[in-house]
Amino acid sequence: MERVEVELLTDAGNNAVERLPGRRFPGLLIQGDSLSILRGDAAEVVEAFDQGDVDAARETAGLLLADIDALLTRYSAALDAHEIARPY
Template sequence: MERVEAELFTPGGNNAVVRLPGRHFPGVLVQGDSLHVLRGEVAEILAACERGDLAEAGDTAGFVLSGLDELLAGYEAALADHGIRRPY
């Protein structure tokens, strides 16, 4: 394990926007439990597609997309608050 100092652009906690040393742009810290939930939701989409249940797959995909949109909006707001251009 290596200890480093990171720049924190939002309050700590879930989905904190941080910049690690040597990186030009910040990233989003996703906690392990949140990552596990996201993986499970994508697995549900795949399972629904395999069953041919496109309505359920679409509903779950919409839920995942909504969560990712919120995450992206928070990231973009943190960049704007600190005068950092988007990397895309």
Template sequence: MVRPPGRHFPGVLVQGDPLHVLRGEVGEILAACGRDDLAGAGDTAGLLLSGLDELLAGYEAALTATGSGDRTEGRRPAGRHRGGRFPLRRPPSGPGRRARLG
């Protein structure tokens, strides 16, 4: 974690290897969507969400340990629902949509 000048809360530093893994998982989700493999996309999205939840938990623990408070107190992360997974919906159709996914 780093605290940039002028910011109240610190940020999370992501090194190249984990960033590459995150990018790869998003790429797998898009590829699965392009094949209409929503189950595969959902599985990969669930793994990605779990990894991000772990990162967020570590961030919140560090904030608490340093006395900075909980940055997410009272808020639920965007896109998350009670089941802990993103509901998958078919992407909107339209001209050029497949080209961007494939």
């Protein structure tokens, strides 16, 4: 294990925006339980499609998209607050 100092651009909550040494752009640290939830939601979309339940797939995909949009909004807000250009 290597210990490094990172630049913390948001609070250290469940999805902190931070920049590692030597990196131009910050990243988003997602806690393992939160990542597992996102993965579970994606798996639900696939399962619903496999079962032919397009309505359920669409609903779950919409929720998943909203969760990812919230992460991207937090990331973008942190970059804006620190006057860092977006990598996209």
